[in-house]
Amino acid sequence: MANIKFFSGKTTPIEMHRVRIIQKLNLLPIEERQAAIKQAGNNTFLLKNADVFLDMLTDSGVNAMSNDQLAAMSQADDSYAGSATFYRLEKALQHVFEMEYFLPAHQGRACEHVLSKTFVKKGQVVPMNYHFTTSKAHITELGGEILEIPVKDAFEMTSTCPFKGNMDIDALKKVIAERGKEGIAYVRMEAGTNLIGGQPFSLENLLAVSKICRASGIPLVQDVSLLSDNLHFIKQREASCKDKSIHEIAKAMAAASDIIYFSGRKLGFARGGGICTGNKQYYLDIRGFIPLYEGFLTYGGMSVREMEALAVGMYETLDEDVISQGPQFIEFMTNELIKHNVPVVTPPGGLGCHLNARDFLPHLPQTQYTAGALASALYIISGVRGMERGTMSEQRNEDGTEPLAHMELVRLALPRRVFTMSQIVYAVDRINWLYQNRNLVGGLQWLDEPKILRFFYGTLEPIGDWQQKLAAKFKKDFGDSL
Numbered sequence: 001m002a003n004i005k006f007f008s009g010k011t012t013p014i015e016m017h018r019v020r021i022i023q024k025l026n027l028l029p030i031e032e033r034q035a036a037i038k039q040a041g042n043n044t045f046l047l048k049n050a051d052v053f054l055d056m057l058t059d060s061g062v063n064a065m066s067n068d069q070l071a072a073m074s075q076a077d078d079s080y081a082g083s084a085t086f087y088r089l090e091k092a093l094q095h096v097f098e099m100e101y102f103l104p105a106h107q108g109r110a111c112e113h114v115l116s117k118t119f120v121k122k123g124q125v126v127p128m129n130y131h132f133t134t135s136k137a138h139i140t141e142l143g144g145e146i147l148e149i150p151v152k153d154a155f156e157m158t159s160t161c162p163f164k165g166n167m168d169i170d171a172l173k174k175v176i177a178e179r180g181k182e183g184i185a186y187v188r189m190e191a192g193t194n195l196i197g198g199q200p201f202s203l204e205n206l207l208a209v210s211k212i213c214r215a216s217g218i219p220l221v222q223d224v225s226l227l228s229d230n231l232h233f234i235k236q237r238e239a240s241c242k243d244k245s246i247h248e249i250a251k252a253m254a255a256a257s258d259i260i261y262f263s264g265r266k267l268g269f270a271r272g273g274g275i276c277t278g279n280k281q282y283y284l285d286i287r288g289f290i291p292l293y294e295g296f297l298t299y300g301g302m303s304v305r306e307m308e309a310l311a312v313g314m315y316e317t318l319d320e321d322v323i324s325q326g327p328q329f330i331e332f333m334t335n336e337l338i339k340h341n342v343p344v345v346t347p348p349g350g351l352g353c354h355l356n357a358r359d360f361l362p363h364l365p366q367t368q369y370t371a372g373a374l375a376s377a378l379y380i381i382s383g384v385r386g387m388e389r390g391t392m393s394e395q396r397n398e399d400g401t402e403p404l405a406h407m408e409l410v411r412l413a414l415p416r417r418v419f420t421m422s423q424i425v426y427a428v429d430r431i432n433w434l435y436q437n438r439n440l441v442g443g444l445q446w447l448d449e450p451k452i453l454r455f456f457y458g459t460l461e462p463i464g465d466w467q468q469k470l471a472a473k474f475k476k477d478f479g480d481s482l
């Protein structure tokens with residue numbers, strides 16, 4: 001990571017890249033923002049991007065590409081079978097992970113689909129440090145269940161634990177003793193746990209999990225979609241890794257796993273996905289599902305142009321200056337919000353800055369979708385689009401009861417290399433104003449609640465007229481400012 005000291009003594013994260021292609025942004029007046037969120041059913045997924053000022057919904061597929069990636073796209077070979085592009089991507093992945101076999105898939109959830117089809121049988125459990133929405137849905141769809149066994153700190157909003165994504169080793173031993181090898185489809189470790197604030201696990205923890213899995217003959221599957229952040233944190237926070245190169249850490253992580261899979265919308269700053277393994281039998285077991293669901297073995301549903309960009313992005317992931325930009329900006333934003341007493345998840349993780357909605361809006365019950373309401377309010381007063389990561393993102397139980405999420409978070413993703421420092425400063429300013437006016441924010445209720453992955457396309461309405469009151473207060477304080 002570039003060590004750049006400032007004469008002023010204040011350290012500000014500094015971009016180790018320059019902007020050469022730009023996209024014009026729009027900041028609508030508040031009345032239009034109110035109308036837009038109403039039309040979107042208070043679901044930020046349903047907002048039109050033209051109505052969004054800073055799109056902090058996700059880091060998925062919206063990371064900025066480098067000049068080398070763009071250049072590589074022009075050499076894409078679009079042969080249906082045996083494309084040179086495939087072999088370039090395979091070579092890049094073999095270089096990074098030193099695993100022999102690579103199966104392409106159109107994105108991360110497609111990998112989860114084929115892995116679940118291959119390994120999960122009805123009644124089996126998949127122990128994991130924490131679930132991701134699509135990973136859980138694919139496992140439960142096949143009659144499997146997930147068991148989350150992170151360390152206790154994972155659920156502490158504010159903590160000094162550097163590795164809140166670690167798995168509880170004793171809990172893993174216990175579930176193996178109780179369910180046996182036959183009762184466990186595989187163990188899943190998610191690098192940079194998405195739903196609990198982009199929190200990393202340590203290499204030490206991964207190695208301990210791996211040792212237990214290998215002794216028990218249970219496959220260890222690693223979701224490395226958010227690997228670049230996790231690599232950065234291992235290097236920065238794990239004393240025994242501080243002198244290791246990013247590549248050495250990546251190789252050690254891969255060597256500990258039987259299978260790794262990823263969303264290329266996150267890892268590699270492009271779009272796509274894939275599965276890597278060093279185990280020939282696993283490769284053969286999974287392989288048949290790729291042409292069946294994804295596409296032929298040399299493209300797997302991906303566009304060849306994206307595959308070229310992904311190959312270059314994999315090499316860029318080994319550059320510490322590249323992968324540290326996101327976590328450093330997130331740390332800056334988190335610390336600025338803390339200065340205004342805004343409740344946020346600490347320590348800052350990868351992926352984005354996470355607002356702790358339950359402490360932000362303590363007057364709202366989780367059944368009124370605290371984080372969803374906060375995301376809606378934030379859009380109205382700033383044009384910033386965040387993502388609800390709380391009860392709305394859960395699946396309603398079969399008996400109709402609502403499974404309240406462990407955490408109610410609004411994730412403000414910072415797609416890699418996309419935002420400038422002044423945009424972060426603007427977002428902090430508006431969030432601070434919202435926090436000062438938090439009592440004006442009310443709850444939400446469903447208008448249309450889909451059964452599967454409801455958070456993506458379900459619609460909600462405000463309970464009462466709080467959105468009008470919030471907008472009126474904004475007008476009073478900001479006058480004719482956007």
Ligand SMILES: Cc1ncc(COP(=O)(O)O)c(C=O)c1O
Nearest residue numbers: 107108109132194223225263265
């Ligand atoms: C950790 C993790 N796994 C899997 C996925 C699914 O990937 P995709 O969106 O490419 O289907 C995501 C996407 O956000 C993710 O964060």
